[in-house]
């Protein structure tokens with residue numbers, strides 16, 4: 004943990020949706036780091052705020068949603084040159100205080116996303132190769148210093164008949180299809196999305212996502228909906244690409260099997276909150292939060308067919324402002340809950356000192372000492388690239 008360099012430092016991030024029914028707390032005071040070159044998995048039941056968290060990092064929250072609080076520090080030595088004041092801390096810039104043009108320029112250049120549903124990424128009326136070539140082209144233009152408004156191309160340019168794609172970009176698109184193991188990639192590049200199988204389209208989407216040579220990739224349920232055997236292939240592909248391209252990945256998934264194979268570290272979300280985070284083997288093998296334990300127990304045991312799945316009883320609570328209690332949001336489903344759990348928000352504590360494992364639960368973690376995450380690694384109080392995270396945890400032992 005001590006040599007971990009965060010690429011992103013997320014602090015007290017809150018994203019709400021302002022709907023007719025009321026205000027929904029989709030992500031509530033979330034704090035975590037994404038270290039350079041790692042795969043950080045986010046797991047949790049449906050509706051726990053995983054996608055909202057991932058999209059918040061990329062600047063992809065749309066109305067009626069809004070990031071209402073927090074800081075997202077992104078290590079960008081080049082951009083920090085152009086900025087000053089409270090937008091900058093060492094090599095980091097705060098994505099929530101820079102201009103929206105800088106923010107959106109990162110998407111399709113430094114940041115990219117793989118969606119669960121390839122339909123979200125592909126236009127049915129253009130060939131796959133052509134669409135990947137567009138992504139290549141957009142990035143090339145951005146690198147050549149063309150104005151940020153060109154990034155709007157990413158969304159708007161997908162119009163049949165547009166003439167701006169160079170042969171070079173198309174060739175690169177074919178190369179990318181090869182890189183993601185599409186058979187007969189040259190011919191396939193000339194086909195339309197509906198001619199691809201689900202697994203192939205998922206690979207093509209990965210090719211599209213890495214076309215801009217991103218630093219940070221959010222993969223939201225990249226294997227959901229695929230056959231188990233095809234899932235395995237996509238997972239291996241992601242792992243290989245991450246290694247080869249030196250990607251930092253935030254992987255959002257329901258599938259703890261995927262997490263155990265891919266994730267360097269794992270974060271567990273429940274009802275918009277981060278309940279536990281740490282090295283994957285620690286979180287999966289010795290979970291501290293009763294919710295994480297429940298989640299693990301609800302998995303089918305592949306080694307023992309007589310062992311039943313035990314789903315966590317009860318339902319995910321409402322995320323509406325008006326219906327949320329003061330205390331722990333899991334208390335009414337939690338086997339370890341006591342009266343104190345409902346009175347005030349659960350504390351976040353370190354687990355086993357310096358392991359980088361943290362848990363949010365009144366009855367878990369090391370002793371009585373609370374680790375206030377938002378202060379522990381407040382970037383304005385520390386030198387960049389210094390791992391105060393583990394240092395402070397050690398201080399609190």
Ligand SMILES: Nc1ncnc2c1ncn2[C@@H]1O[C@H](COP(=O)(O)OP(=O)(O)OP(=O)(O)O)[C@@H](O)[C@H]1O
Pocket residue numbers: 020022027028029047048049050051052053054055056066067068257322
């Ligand atoms: N566009 C939206 N408008 C209103 N509410 C939304 C919107 N998007 C998300 N939410 C709310 O935010 C909560 C968190 O959603 P999110 O998509 O992040 O969950 P998730 O953990 O990714 O779930 P899943 O595993 O089903 O994808 C949802 O329960 C929903 O109430």
Ligand code: NI
Pocket residue numbers: 053054055223255
């Ligand atoms: Ni989701």
